[in-house]
Structures are given as structure tokens and as C-alpha cells.
Amino acid sequence: MSPDLIYGLAGLAVFGIGFFRALTLAAPLRRVLALKLCAVGASFLLIVAAYRQPPVTADAVPHALVITGIVVMVSAMAVALALIHRIAVLERERSDG
């Protein structure tokens, strides 16, 4: 087994675990984390894709993609967290008053 295949399979596995949990979990925070795992798995695949046998240097494009992907995921995650927080606040207000 070559290292990139191991990396690739691991990436897919991480993605799969995340995806499965994202669909099955009910608690919003856990779902966010599961989705994060999904994103990490997908990024993993792309990073592996950049690997080239030396002496050729690694392909920079997938790395650029991953960085963009991380930025996008972080902002989506932030929105999700903000929403969850706001919902919690509103629910607390409602049960109080």
C-alpha cells in the first residue's frame, strides 16, 4: 500500500464518518462538528492529490483549493454557530418569560 492510497482512504473514511453523523445526529452542535469532519475528509483527499513522486514538486493547485475550502467552511461554521447561539438565547427567553 502506497502512502498516498492510505491517505486517500483515510480521507474518505473521515468524510464518511462525518457524513453519516451529520445525517443521523439531532443536536445542532454535534451536527456542526460532524460537518466539519466531512470537510476535513474532503480536504485530505485534495491534499493527497497534490502529491507527486519526487523529484517533481507537489502540485500547488489542490493546496490552494484546500485553503479556499477552509476559509469557506470556517465562515459557514461561524454562521451555524451564531444561529445556534441565537436560537438558544431566544429559547431561554421564551422559557423564562
Next chain:
Amino acid sequence: MADLAGIDWAVAAVLLPLIGAMACFAVPRAAATIGLAAVAVTGAAALALGLQVAAEGALTVPLGGWGAPLGIDLRADGLSVVMLVMTAGVGLLVSLSALGERDARRRRYFWPLWLLLLTGLNGVYLSGDLFNLYVMIEVISIAAIGLTVLRGNLAALKAGLEYLFASMVGAILFLLAVGLVYLNYGRLDLSGLAGIAGAGDAVLAAVLALTLVGMALKTALFPLHYWLPAAHAGATAPASALLSALVVKASLYIVLRLFQYLVAPSEVMVTLIGALGATAMLWGGIQALRAPRLKLLVAWSTVAQVGLIFVAFARAGADGTAESWKAAALIMLAHALAKAAMFLAAGRIKDEVGHDEIARLDRSPIRPTLAQFTFALAAISLIGLPPTAGFAGKWMLMEGAIAAGYWHWVVVTLVGTLLSVAVFSRVLAGFLRFDRVRGPLGEHQGWALADAPPLVLALGALGLGLIAVQVLAFLEIGAPLGGTTGVWP
């Protein structure tokens, strides 16, 4: 036109709303003014691009002079321009009706979010490579979720969160598909990918499956539509109009492009898409029949209409998609106009009457007749009665289906049409019923300037049916799915 002051209209169509969004956010006092101006200027850029494409044919703009595969290409053909102009037109009218918003917080955040959404939409329609598409649909998602929760109440927030999860899953699936494409083919620019894949390629099948599921989630194709009704029904009227009319179209557009560049659809795939569409049409119709509130009914009708668009794509089997996509595009266009009009009109009715419970609409002594008329016009287009754009789309759908001998799609469409008649006559009969009103009834009450944008949109849906030939001819510029790009057999 491109030489005019050296302006690159495609770039302008993406950058102008982005700059506008930042300006709106920075100067909240002038948000509405800046926002409206930005939308108008973006619309003008889209029109200019349209003229250019009409004159010169499809164009490709390498950003910063770096061409594909290393750089990023923007590409504009007939389909892109039609989508851009549709977005600009609907967007401008919705923007006008959003000027009436009185809540300060909503006023402040609506404009930056909407302009960001516009950036994403225009970006999707002009993207020439897969990764750009991914980024742009994420931009759309985040802006759209912002618009969904703008009302700020618990129901809207919960609907927004559900939408966010659906959207994120969809996006990640798409990202994975993009990764697989790069792994296998080493490039992401669409024109370079065209024709690169052989038949029966396993990776390609995976890419196709991932993208289709991802996009079905985002566009709310049955059975992945679960998030849509609550999200679209719970938002403020202009936001609902934008979400239903424009946002779902972006992912539909990606599906069309996928079939154009990556892989010609197989018969099984097309049948599956059509079957899901048909189910969506029926299920959406049935749920709309049961919906207690006006906006929820309109939202369920979106589920049905998305189904109709997929049926239109599938109307003549795999071989027919070279023509069928035009029927789908026409219905997308018709739906954008009519649904925006309908959501705005529903919002107006709710404002004037004070509630939007369908069963109690006929008890109100206030009848916002102009908004009701607009709603009726939009309904006529969504049902597909002549001479509206919806009719033109359904005509194309059924004509192609009959010609290819696919009678089942004709039957499905007719049943769906009857269902939508039942759905909308529920509402329209309430508008015209008077014996349950207590108190004096004033005619021509509740007319306001805010009725104008939805009315124009509804009339646009009507008028578009009369110029369907021209629209169809324009769609063909650059042969988006016509065969010259080399994928079609």
C-alpha cells in the same frame, strides 16, 4: 461593446455587487441607496454583456490575463446571459419593494446580504471552472441563510439552521466531487473537461452522483426538499421572493452545466431525474393543498415547480436533452418571475389584511385588490395557462415529450397542472368570496406603491410568454448544450 472604455462586463457583473455589499455594510445609513444603485448598475452590466454576447457570440474572459487551466476563466454564453438578466430584473424589482421595509435592523442587514447573494449568483452564472462554482455556491448559501433568518424570530432561525445544514452537506458533497475531478483529470476548467471523460468512467459516475445529490439538496428536489417550505415561508417577503425565485435556480443551473461539460446523461439517469421531478410535482402540489398559510402554500408550490423543471429536462429522454434543456430553462425563467411576484404579492396581502391564514382571508373586509390581482396573474403563469411564460415552458415540455413518444411525462404534467389549479383556486376563491365579511367592504382599498414591483413582475411573466421565441433563440447563443461543445453524441 467590450472596447467601450475597456470595461469587462462579465467582471463588472461579479465585482459591482461585491463592492456594493461592502459599501452597504460600511455605511448602513445609506444602505438602501447604495444597494439599489449597485443592483441597477449590475443589471446594466448584465444587459451590456448580453448585447456583447448577442453581437459576438459566447465569450471567455481570462481573469488577470491568466487563461485556463492555470488561471480562472469567466465564460458567458446565451444561457449565462439569460440567467444574469433574469437575476438582475427580478432582483431590481424585489429591491424596489424592499425599500418599504420599516424595521431598522432588517433594513440594515438586508442590503449587504442581498448584494452578496447577487455576487454569488452572477459568479455561478459566469464561472468557467468547477472550483469557482463551489466557492460561489457557498457565497450564495451564506447570504441566502442570512436572508432566511432576517426576520429574527425563533421559527425563522430554526428554518435557517436546517437550511444551513442542508446547504453545507450539499456543498461538501460538491467539494468532494470537485476533488475527485481534479484527482482524476488534473484540471478543473469546464471547457477543458468537456469531452475528456470516456463512457463508463467509474470516477465520473461518482462525481455525477455526488454533484447531483449535492445540488438536489440545495435546489430542494424531492425527497431532499424538507428544508425549503419552512425556510421560504418564514422569511420576510422580499427575502422569500429572492430565495424562491433566484437562489434555487443557481443549483439547477449547475446541474445543467454539469450535463453540458462533464458527462452526457444516460437514459437511466434522465428517467430517475424525471421521476423525482414528477414526484416533487405531485407531493409539492398535495402539500400546497394542505398548507394553512398563504406563504407556506407558495413555498410548497416552489417544490412542485422545481420538480416541473426536472421533468422538463427529462421530457424526451437522454437523446432529447440537447433540446430539453431549453424547455427547462424557460420554465426556470417563468418560475423566477412568477414566484417573485407571488411572494411579494402574498407579503402585501399579509401586510394589508394582517394575517395570511387562507381559511380566514375571505372574512377580511379589506381586500388589497391589486395585490390579489398580481397573485392571480402569477398563479396563471405558474399553472401554465396561455399566453404566459409558464405556458410556453409547459408547451415546450409536452411538445417534446409527445414528439419523442414519452407520453408519461405528458400525463404527469397534466396532472401537475390540475393540482396547481386546485392549489391556487383555494386562494383565489377566497379573494372573491364576500358573504362571510362582517362590516362594510371598501373596494380598491389597500392599494399602494408597493404593489407596483410585484405587478410588473407578474406582467413580465405574462409578456415573456409572448417573446418566448426570442428568449429561446438567445439561449442558443454559444450552443450551451447544443452539441458544439463536444460532449453530445
Next chain:
Amino acid sequence: MTEVVLLPLFILLTSLGVAPLIFALPERAAKLRTAINLTAAAAKVALVAWLSWKVSQGVIYEVQFEMLPGLAFKLQADPLAVLFIALSAVLWLITTVYAVGYLEKGPHRSRFFGFFSLCVAATVGIAMAGNLFTFLIFYELLTLATYPLVIHRGTAEALRAGRIYLIYTLCGGLALLLGTLWLYVMAGTTDFVPRGVMAEVVAETPVQAQLLFLVLIAGLGVKAALVPFHAWLPIAMVAPAPVSALLHAVAVVKAGAFGIMRVVYEVFGIDVAQGLGVTTPLLAFAAVTILYGSVRALMEDDLKKRLAFSTVSQVSYITLGVALASPIAAIGALAHLTHQGLMKITMFLAAGNLAEGLGVKKVSQLDGTGRQMPGTMLAFTLAVLAMIGLPPLAGFVSKWYLASGGLGSGQGWVIALLIGSSLLNALYFLPIVHRAWFRDADGAPAVPGRPRIGWLLTAPPIATATLVVVAGVFANAPFSPLEWTRFIVAREYLEPLP
């Protein structure tokens, strides 16, 4: 000779264009609304008169633009179209006068007259449609514009009637849509061409052509109230009197009958249809409808419903004449299109006056009404006599031609059918006349005092009754419905085969 002039478009705009204006008028601007209505109606009559003159000189107007690839929106004023337009233009003017009087103080007048104009526009569009595609557009517009009129009173009963009306007519519309699509795919065109466009298709795929005919006739049969698609018509009688009069005696049912005529003559072509063997079933349906409608009319006590079932029966005379496939019968059918319109609108207007002035809605309450409302009842009586077929009134002329047409095409039983139907006509109409003139009112009238109806309500039925007499007595004068009809039939039958 075909001229491309905008005259048909102007005729369409006299009603389509004023509808938005009327919608926008505030409720209290009654005078202005009436002025606009009457001006538009009068302008239409004038334009139609001009059009008739030009068409009689052999000019055919045509306006078209492409709406969908290969499909044009096409207006065409040929002699057949002119017949229907002239009928609706004249009756629109008369009914508008009546409606102004009828709805004087009623609510939602802007809405009413707006949709009323739209209906007339749809009727004119149906008349002038140059292909089945355009016909379909206006056919659906007619459905949509009549629905608010049917439920105008806004009561639960009206809404129920409206729902039934909508279900029937929209299903009919869908069948017609399907038929039009199928025709387009099979024949490559939907144009109305004298002698038809289906010869090749029929030769190649006769079974499909038969099915297509069935679908088209089912779609059109709903509006033409062919049994078994007739049930909406009596129910729709909850509408206000002017609506029942113009729309359900003239515009809507005639649109269906007119469409059947176009399909048989100018889509299939009468020879082709006959060769295909589809005219005989159509004939059978028409015959059954004629008898069934009459029998049901006999059993109704509600005056408007009795009239409605009579319409069901009478409109099928047109279909009968078409299906007989003989030139003489065709003349009868076309003449009946006009004559029946004149007779039935007279009756409905009179029925409206009875309800409005005396509160009389049932046949059994009609005793002595002749003395209370002599003008109205005189008009009604004339229409009844014409409908039964008393010479020299209008109904006689059309029945005469239908009978000779039946005889000429070897279908002698048609005469028996016509005699039977006329007897039934007499059975359900003469008691009305008898009660009105020869029985005294027993007890107090439902509405005490003198009937409170003005000349705006009395004049229109008298005017239409006069037309009934004129159309019968001067049947051979130039520009009479009968003469015009002969002109049309000569064109349909004598035009060389393509």
C-alpha cells in the same frame, strides 16, 4: 386575397384594451365607466361593420407573430370569423346597456365590467383565431375571465357553482391543449385551412387521428355543453342575468360549438373527417344532447335552469349541422349559431327582468306576468315562438336548413329528431307563455307594487327580439345571417382541394 392590416387587432383592443381601464376605475365613477363601456362597445360594432363590408368584398385580414418556435399567434378575419364577431359585438352592446341598468347599485361594478370586457375580447379572439394554438389561448382566457363573473355574487352557492364551472372548463381546456399539441406534432401545423390539414396524417395513422379527434372534441365539447360534459351549464346559472345572457347563451357555449366547427371543417376537413368515420359518432352525441337537454328542460321549474337546459339542447343543433357533412346542413348550423344566440339572449334578459322586477324565478310563479311586464314578456314570447320554429321567425330558418341537409345527406331520421325536439321545445316553452298571458296572478306578487325596472332593462330584450324577427323575415337580404352563412359555406365546400 389576404391583406395584412391591423383591423382585427383594433377590434380585439376595443375590449381587451378597455378592460384594464375599467378595472382601475374607482367604484363611484359610474358615469365614466358606463361611458367607456358603451363607447368601446359601439366602436366595436362600427369596426365590425367595416370589417364585414371588406370581408364581403373578398378581403381576408391576417395579423401574426411568432410566439413559440414554429408557432404563430395568428388573427385572421375570414367570413366564418366575421359571423361570430358580428354576433358578439352586437350582443355585447345590447348586453352592456342591460348590465348598466341591472347592476346600477350593485357592488364590485368595476370588477364586473372589467371581466365582462375581457370575456368579449376572448370571444372575439376565439372568432378570429387563425390557428388552433391562438384559439386555445383565447379559449383559456374565456374560462379565466368568466369564472369571476360566475361567482360575482360571492356567496357560498356561487362559489360552489364557480368551482364546478372551473373544473369542467379547465379540464376541457387541458384536453384541448393536449389535442393542439398532438395535432402540432402530427401535422406540423395548427393552422385553420379550408378543407383541413390532416389528409396525410389520416392516410398514414388513422387510429391516432381518430383519437386526436376525440380529444379535441372532448375539449371543445365541455364548453359546447355536449352530453356528458354539460353539467356545468345549469349550475353556472347562479351568475347575474347579463352574464347568463351573454356568456352562457352566446359566448361560452358558442365558443365550443364554433371550435367544433373549425376543427371539423378547417383542421380535419369535412371530407377527411367523414372518411375517417368520426362524423357519425359526433352526430350521435349531438342527437342525444338535443333530446336529453329538452327532456331535462321539461322537468325544471327554475326558469333560468330551464333556459340553460334548453341551451344545452339548442347548441347541439350546430354540432348536428356540422356533423351531417352536407353544405345545406352546414348553412343551417351556422345560421343557428346566430339565430340561437339572438333567441336565447332575449329569453335570458327577460328572465333577468322577471327576477329583478317581480322576484319571479320559477316557472310556476309566472302567472299573469304578461300584464305586469308586457314589453319583456312580448319579447320573451317572440323568442319562444322562434325557438319552437314557427315560420317566418329565425329559428324556423335554421331548422329548415338542418332538416333539408339531413334529408340531402340520406339521414332522414334527422327530420324526426328535429320534429321531436321542436315538440319538446313547445312543451317546455308554451306553458311559460300560457301562464304569462292567459292566467291571472294569484295572491300578492312576490315584490309588491309596480315592477321597478327602467327602460335600460326593458329595451334590450325588445331589441334582440326585433332582431329575431328581422333575421327570420329578411333571411334572404344581403348581410343577413343566412346570406352570410351561404357565403361561408360556399367557401368551405367549393374551395379547391389543396
